[in-house]
Amino acid sequence: MNIAMFKSKKSLLIGLxxxxxxxxxxxxxxxxxxxxxxxxxxxxxxxxxLSWSIFSGPxxxxxxxxxxxxxxGMYTAAILGEVLPLVVIVIxxxxxxxxxxxxxxxxxxxxxxxxFIMFTFGLSQLIKHVVLWWEAHVCGTIGRxxxxxxxxxxxxxxxxxxxxxxxxxxxxSRSRLGLAxxxxxxxxxxxxxxxxxxxxxxxxxxxxxAFFMGAAGAIMATRWTYIDPSIAFDPLISFMPVLMAIFGxxxxxxxxxxxxxxxxxxxxxxxxxxxxxxxxxFGIILIVVxxxxxxxxxxxxxxxxxxxxxxxx
Amino acid sequence: MVTLLNIVVDGLLTGSIYSVIAMGFCLQYGxxxxxxxxxxxxxxxxxxxxxxxxxxxxxNPLVSLVICGPVLLIIGFFLHRTMFTRIRVSAExxxxxxxxxxxxxxxLLFIIQNLALLIWGPFVRGxxxxxxxxxxxxxxxxxxxxxxxxFAVVISLAFYFFVARTRIGKAIRSSAQDTxxxxxxxVNINSMLAICFGLGALMAGFAGSLVSITYTxxxxxxxxxxxIAFIVVVLGGLGSISGSFIGGFVLGLIxxxxxxxxxxLGLIAYYIIFMLLLMVKPTGIMGK
Numbered sequence: 001m002n003i004a005m006f007k008s009k010k011s012l013l014i015g016l017x018x019x020x021x022x023x024x025x026x027x028x029x030x031x032x033x034x035x036x037x038x039x040x041x042x043x044x045x046x047x048x049x050l051s052w053s054i055f056s057g058p059x060x061x062x063x064x065x066x067x068x069x070x071x072x073g074m075y076t077a078a079i080l081g082e083v084l085p086l087v088v089i090v091i092x093x094x095x096x097x098x099x100x101x102x103x104x105x106x107x108x109x110x111x112x113x114x115x116f117i118m119f120t121f122g123l124s125q126l127i128k129h130v131v132l133w134w135e136a137h138v139c140g141t142i143g144r145x146x147x148x149x150x151x152x153x154x155x156x157x158x159x160x161x162x163x164x165x166x167x168x169x170x171x172x173s174r175s176r177l178g179l180a181x182x183x184x185x186x187x188x189x190x191x192x193x194x195x196x197x198x199x200x201x202x203x204x205x206x207x208x209x210a211f212f213m214g215a216a217g218a219i220m221a222t223r224w225t226y227i228d229p230s231i232a233f234d235p236l237i238s239f240m241p242v243l244m245a246i247f248g249x250x251x252x253x254x255x256x257x258x259x260x261x262x263x264x265x266x267x268x269x270x271x272x273x274x275x276x277x278x279x280x281x282f283g284i285i286l287i288v289v290x291x292x293x294x295x296x297x298x299x300x301x302x303x304x305x306x307x308x309x310x311x312x313x
Numbered sequence: 314m315v316t317l318l319n320i321v322v323d324g325l326l327t328g329s330i331y332s333v334i335a336m337g338f339c340l341q342y343g344x345x346x347x348x349x350x351x352x353x354x355x356x357x358x359x360x361x362x363x364x365x366x367x368x369x370x371x372x373n374p375l376v377s378l379v380i381c382g383p384v385l386l387i388i389g390f391f392l393h394r395t396m397f398t399r400i401r402v403s404a405e406x407x408x409x410x411x412x413x414x415x416x417x418x419x420x421l422l423f424i425i426q427n428l429a430l431l432i433w434g435p436f437v438r439g440x441x442x443x444x445x446x447x448x449x450x451x452x453x454x455x456x457x458x459x460x461x462x463x464f465a466v467v468i469s470l471a472f473y474f475f476v477a478r479t480r481i482g483k484a485i486r487s488s489a490q491d492t493x494x495x496x497x498x499x500v501n502i503n504s505m506l507a508i509c510f511g512l513g514a515l516m517a518g519f520a521g522s523l524v525s526i527t528y529t530x531x532x533x534x535x536x537x538x539x540x541i542a543f544i545v546v547v548l549g550g551l552g553s554i555s556g557s558f559i560g561g562f563v564l565g566l567i568x569x570x571x572x573x574x575x576x577x578l579g580l581i582a583y584y585i586i587f588m589l590l591l592m593v594k595p596t597g598i599m600g601k
Contacts, residue, residue: 060408107592114348115595118547119588125540126584133577235536239350239419246416276431283423287396290417294403 017166024159028152036155040223042264043158044216045244047165049260051212052241054169055205057250058181062117064238065104068124069097069210071232073217075131078144078227086149090157090218097214098207105203112188121238128233135229143228146221157219165212169253172205181205247289249298258297315452320569326458328565329465330523334538335545335557336472337516343552344489345509346407347397347414351421352542353535355385355514358425359521360530361433364440374442374526378464382518389514392421393507401506422535429532439529461527468519469558472512476554485509489552544587549597556599563598 024043028036048066056063073093080089108119135141172178180201183191192198221227241260248259266285270278293300334356341349359381366372366380397414404410446453476482487495488505496502520538524530545564549556564583571582590597 062412107588111591111595114551115547115591117348118543119591121540121543122584122587122591126581126588129580129584133581137577243416243419246412277427279423280427280431283420283427286420286423287417290413290420291396291399294400294409294413 021163024162028155033151037151038268040151040155040158041268042261043162044220045240045264045267046257046260047158047162047212047216048237049241049244049248049256050162050165050169051209053245053250053256054165054172055181055202055209056242057245057256058173058178058185059202059205060185061112061202062242063120063206063209064117064242065101065120065123065210066213066241067233067235067237068104068120068127069101069213070217070220070237071124071127071131071229071234072097072100073214074146074221074224074227074232075144076214077218077221078146081147081222086153086157086219086222089222090161090215093218094211094215097210097217101207101210102203105206121235124233124235124238128229131233132229143226143231146225146227148225149222151223154219154223158216161212161215161219166253166257168208168212172208173253177201177205243286247286247296249296249300252298255296255298262297316573318452320573321566322454322458323572324566324569325462325562326527326565327568328562329462329469330520330527330561331541331545331565332469332558332561333465333472333516333520333523334542335549335561336469336554337513337520338539338542339546339549339552339554339557340476340485340509340516341513342546343554344485345393345397345506345513346401346411347393347418347510348411349510349513350415350418350539351425351535352513352517353537353539354422354425354429355389355517355535356521356524356538357429357530357532357535359385359518360525360534361429361438361521361532362518363522363525364438364530365433367440367442374440374522375464378519378522381522382515385518386511386515388511390507390511392514393510394503397510398503398507402503426532426535433532435532437529437531440525442526457526461523465520465523468516472516473554473558481505481508541583544583547587547595547597548590550599551597553597553599556597559598 024039027039048070052063052066055061073096076093076096077089080092084092104120104123108116111119135143172181180191180196180198183194183196184198184201188198217232221232224231240263241256244260244263245256246259247263248257249255267278267282270281274281295302334352338349338352341347341352362381362384363374363377366377367374372380396417400413400417401410404413442457445456447456447459476485484495484500484505485508487498488500488502488509492502495505524538541564545560546557548564549558549560564586567582567586568579572579
């Protein structure tokens with residue numbers, strides 16, 4: 001009896017994951033070009049937020065380096081775009097971001113809490129200003145053109161990156177790595193004493209999360225067709241994943257996805273309907289949500305299901 | 314010699330403004346526990362209010378300095394008393410409160426910047442005030458470039474003595490050390506934290522007025538100043554008001570030296586120093 005219930009629950013869960021994926025995969029068949037483009041930009045936010053939360057969710061280390069990884073992916077596409085096939089460019093964008101994350105991770109091992117937040121913010125700003133200076137003084141340019149690809153190709157790539165990111169996030173949370181990360185989040189000293197290689201775990205996960213951000217950046221560069229350092233390393237790209245993940249709620253895999261989905265959709269709607277007021281409305285909605293929904297959507301869902309939110313007494 | 318003097322005066326000018334900015338930011342984070350990303354937006358508000366009062370009503374920017382700061386103090390106080398207090402009280406852990414306050418200050422950033430764009434448009438503005446030349450030690454300066462650091466230093470010192478010597482300052486410092494003990498000693502914590510946030514906004518308003526008489530201003534300038542406040546606060550040591558004061562001048566002087574040799578590298582130097590510092594001595598100059 002119990003096993004049967006367990007099985008039906010499991011198949012329900014699998015259905016809940018695969019139904020949206022199938023819907024997304026078949027989207028271009030029945031919807032307008034506009035919605036495909038819109039879903040693409042929402043999915044970019046989802047990828048950024050999901051990969052951000054692979055590392056920052058369980059460990060509690062808030063990273064503001066997303067813009068650095070995304071921007072490095074974009075510049076990889078801009079520099080390699082003319083010579084290599086698209087698949088190679090996207091993977092290269094991911095790998096270069098991954099290497100940057102390993103380097104940054106190795107340097108920031110000692111930093112915790114606020115210092116880590118500030119270091120990662122500094123990292124993305126430093127790279128932005130170095131590229132800005134390099135463009136102006138060495139190349140004599142402001143930005144670069146990227147060979148453009150049609151919106152459907154971009155959509156497929158984004159969808160594949162999203163699916164891969166989702167699978168990775170799931171596998172990480174289920175593996176020993178995920179367990180180690182949660183123990184680091186709960187108490188890092190205790191984790192180190194029980195034999196968790198804290199450093200290796202943190203750097204590995206930081207690098208994994210950077211890979212997907214870089215890959216997303218590389219493919220989006222071909223969509224935006226023109227990039228300069230202010231676009232590629234926009235500080236908002238660092239802040240948005242944090243916002244969206246907390247908005248959705250941490251601790252569950254679906255939290256960041258829901259958060260990014262809702263806020264991403266909201267941003268699209270507000271930008272198209274109220275181009276002059278969208279930041280104002282976005283800010284008001286953000287504050288209202290924090291005041292009345294401080295635990296994010298995960299908290300709300302858990303409330304509906306009659307369970308106390310995690311950590312409640 | 315003359316070049317050296319120019320570099321030093323430039324460094325003191327930017328450094329003194331950085332000090333004012335960072336001291337307010339430091340108080341907001343150190344005591345009120347709000348990592349206020351919208352700090353730069355308050356500076357921008359102060360700058361544009363000063364600019365408007367000068368261009369429309371012809372009010373002397375040094376008079377608006379006395380108007381803008383206190384108005385922002387009141388706005389900051391009520392913002393904290395309504396919004397951030399609610400967040401702090403309803404949160405289950407200090408880290409949750411900090412995270413949600415950070416998000417709320419992002420909301421403020423979006424709202425204030427958008428309002429400013431609607432009111433003043435996306436243009437870069439500048440103010441003609443006290444720009445007559447002053448001859449000093451064989452070289453020439455704009456009078457505003459000498460006046461601004463003087464005002465900034467006076468403001469910073471007054472602020473420091475307010476926190477270090479007065480009764481309210483003592484309550485502020487006790488709330489920073491141990492919120493619970495301070496409450497038991499009869500300190501009204503909610504009001505005290507709100508005053509701290511308001512004082513941060515006050516300093517932002519002062520800084521904004523000073524920025525508007527020396528530099529060009531635009532509605533999107535805020536984030537850059539917030540980033541500088543970040544750097545200076547880490548340089549001086551998180552939570553140390555005097556550290557922020559010194560850190561501001563150190564960063565200003567470094568900036569003017571680097572800019573003298575290679576104009577484009579000022580910000581890059583700031584970030585490199587910032588990151589090296591975090592790796593080598595994250596507690597900063599005055600940190601324990």
